[in-house]
Amino acid sequence: MVKRRGTSKLLRMKGSENTDDLISGLPDMLLHHIMSFLNTREAVQTCILSKRWKNVWRTLPYLYLNFNDFKLDVSNRYSPDLFIDFVSNLLLHRDPTCLHTFQLDCRYPLNYDDEIISGWARYALMHSPRVLSLLVPKNAASQLCHSVFNCTSLEELHFGYINMLDQIKLVPETIVAPHLRHLRLYNVHLNEKFMEKMFSECPGLTDLHLVWCILKIRSIRSQKLKCLTLHQCEYEVDMQVIDAPSLTELCIKGLEAIRYEINITSMPSLLKVVVSYSSFQPRWSVIFPRFSNVQQLELKGPSIETLLETELPTCPIFHNLRSLFIQLHCRTCDIALTANFVRYCPKLEELVLSLDYYCQCATTLTNVFRETRISKELRTATLFRPKLLRKIKVFHIDCCIKAEQIVQALKHKGLWECRN
Template identity: 25%
Template sequence: MVMDALLSENDQDCENKDDLISGLPDVVLAQILSFLPSKVAARTSVLARRWKDVWRCVPDIELTCHPDQSASESMAFFATVNHVLSHRTTAQIRKFKLSFYSAGVTELYCIYCWIQHAIWRKVREIDLNVMDVRPFMLPPELFTCKTLVSLKLQSGLTFCVPSLIEFPSLKVLHVIGNVTEEMAERLFSCCPVLEELLIEGYKEDHVAVNLNIVAPVLKKLNIFLESHIGDQIVIDAPECKYICLQFTAKLVVKSLSSVIDAYICLGNCFGRPGGHKPDYSEYVYQLFREISQVQILTLSAITMFTIRFALHQNLSPFPNLIELSLNVEHCEDWQFLPVLLNNLPNLRSLNLQKNTLCDHERDYDWCSPESVPQCLLSTLMYVYFQGLNMREDELKMIEFLLKNGEVLKQLTVMPIHLALEDAEALANRLVMLPRASESCDVECCKDYCTSP
């Protein structure tokens, strides 16, 4: 009892003693608490009388129900959310973020009401993550919310989208989950000021889907789709600066001329001219022509495989490209490198990565360009090669780069799946290769090598 009395007296002293944080205005304290989950922010009410009602003014609501919670804990979560929403004093909700991993009919109805509450409070950002598998009707008011600036829907749910949609202020749209053509068409066509679009998902069936993405002021585009043969994606985004495209579909590019940073993963690893699957190389080359002003470019292994069968096509120059990253599965896919280098007059950094080790790879004879690419003579300063494993064709490729790289400063090689003694032999061999640049430093990193 003596200890309890001392603690009680100490608590009173702390409560009466001014501190810098408690002396701040409510609006500032509420802003600080907005960086915490809503459940944690509400707990600050027990700190002192000064903090009792501050959490009610927090403009952001962030609520998470973890998948390992019991039924009683889940019921407590819903009670907490209802308490938080019903005791708020601020008129506007700036951000409403909800993560819930299993929802029954009653829970889905509660979520429906919570979203409605946020809309009535003129919410600016909604981030909804409900991992379930049943259809879910979002409140119709959501799709005509004039204050909404950011909408992120991540779910296993099938979202039902109404016919009336109007997003006059929406700048950020993320759709992660089951993507339908009807849903996509309605959403994309009703966002006149959309600046960032992310589509990531799958389709329930194998019916061909056409996605028309027309966004006149879009700045950032990410598409990750489990698409199928017969699908078509049309992109018209003349102001877009960044793209990340990962899908297997016919691509029609109407405008992407402003792109400066691109990650491309297009094509099918089984598709080739004359085969049973379509050849996507023409769509890749069409995209190359449209993004010829890009400054940073990354090509996936599937893309490198796809364009290997179209080396006869003319490749447009990339006059502004300064950083290039290439990924391959097999050495044969390096055939495209000389073609690329001849069209990159200002390249400064080259990142090469081989993703796998295949003991049965066919020999590939590195074919040096007839003339030395301009970038090797004047601009290329850094080369990084990950996945080298003592193949003669790859060593010839490195030898060509060293022999002709007149301004090369650093060439770094990271061997993978090599014994330490083999890596040492590789390092010694690389050091002995002739170099056009006297200041070039050759380094062989052995972080992923195995002990003998």
Template identity: 25%
Template structure:
């Protein structure tokens, strides 16, 4: 007999609900894996579950507007009043019963645009929005309740007006994670008691320099700091007492801004700025010895800046450079480096990498601006290239083979082709081995897999033939994987398969398997030596 069933006097089985007999903290942990609406729906199961749903320590409130609302990002007056009343009554119950608030998430309408209006036009619209004037005092009260009830995670997305965080939030000793979107942090002269704070994320936040650095220096357990599109300061100081591990700065410093690093605990550093024309980081020698991830996007870093920086990064494992257009020559010498990604660094002429542990090299650019790349790696190194067909010619394939020749071994090569004209038929790929003259780089490199992706691009038969000839002249893959981002990929599949039909039985092209996840191509290729698999995702 089922242990969860008991037999009554009449002989009928009475099913016991042992699941609901679990303690509150276990049931709260179970429904924490559900989103807000699903967790709330459990209240219809029984009175016990209604209690569990009403006392859930994870509280998430979102403002949703009706499709026909006059303001795209704000609900109607009736819905707004009902939502505010529900949130307020729920928070008041937590205050009255002294219920634990582990997570509080308040997200209001997007403040960047309302009904297609710019930020400058918001002030006149805000006055007309329903119940806006009540929100500041209400949010202050809800935050005070959360702090008193030992909140650990707070996620606040401000409404369209400038909302100032209350001072009580700076004394939330139990707070571990704080995410703020479009709020204002006022100056506070008292002590900041965020002694448990480990993660701080600021997006579109207005905070003065003294206050921001005061928060950073006071939170001794802070591990992760992200500052994105914020204003009010030009210098960020990470003091020597800080235990910060991850630092992310995105479009947040003025042109004369500076980042001063005084700590040696930093492991991951990400810097992104669309208009920066110099490298703003200042640190003493040896302080970046523990940095393992360096991610730079669109900054004015030069060869000299990067060279000095790499000399200090003895523990560097991942180097990501995006749109660093001032870089001309890169010299990388690292024992632990595993991954290098160079994307749209259009000024690059020469790249030399001496990394014995390198496992993946990614280059996204055009073959026409393809730099001279030399990689020295003792392990198998995967290569990923994204280019356009305009620069895919004999010289481009020659440069790729020269790159692969310098590798000790290569497991996979990934090539992504794109074109500026949407789904236009391209006939620009050319390959003629005779153009290379007496140059001899030896036989093509044997690799396990070639991954080919076409982004909204249709190739002519001559381009398909030239592309495959150039690729097979460069490398000999055991497996070819196709991925086509096209409305109708059947034509491209047939073109590639018809060309591969003649190559499959050639000793120069010893294919073992073809994979195409976009269509059924199992009946197109008739060669018995090649296994064709479709609908396989890589």
């Protein structure tokens, strides 16, 4: 025993000579992985740590370049010149090795030549990136449109110009990206021909997000697509069909922009649906039967109460629904409709209600919790209510407790007030 203790002590003493900087002893690949959790400005600053770290950044395959990382002071002032100098010098002195990820976010007008931004993006395209995110000013996006859609190394692409009030038409003519799986586009003009080519030239595409895009398409058809988001898109022609039997997640925001009902074909794999209404359209009264097998449903927008009222007469039983999120608004709030809808969800486990600040009737809250007891599986109801524009308060309420006691407890703690 004595010998064993002495041996372990000796080993600890010998090891202590080399434990001052164990991280620096790691190979470059592991150091790159550690640095991938930093923005690129912070990653470059590691060069001052020691001689070992001096040149590690030169072969870093993860570049995250965001204009917001270049604040001058706490007053939130930014320095375009500092950002330009940093990125230009970084790419000039970086070793010509392949890139895994290149993210460039300088979407705001910075009063300098768009050719500079285009040059940075072309540098990335020349180094075979697997993940590419370019959120750039509109002129630079126009210049890069063709090159971006013909980068054969891409597995994930985020591209476009983020400004809903100043749309431009990025019209890609061809696409060659055989390995592309995830695609997110902003303000891109898509026609039927390009959509067909996209699904044929990108056979592995499973995740498609279209944000503020201009769509001249009548259908979206894919056998492999799993996630589809249509966020406040503009429809130049009437979309008629969404045919994606492998779809697991569907998000449609801005349904009022769709003038005619979309034929949503059978989606046996669908698990999550998010529907957002800004104005109610009666033609959508048959939407729920399409989603009767989902496990997670989110209903948002000021016309949700009207939607619920229209849907209830023909509402199916949601046998698999586990989580329900409903956003209610003060002017049209009718929680009785929500309570009635919950009756069609016998296996509901989580109910989330998002209420306006002015929706503060304790009696209404009492009624909805009493009605939600129809679901034997329900364990938790969560209430979101912003108070005077402060941080949103969250209440987790065990529905086994009497609803009246819940309201009284909230009142006692000053977390709820009733305005009659």
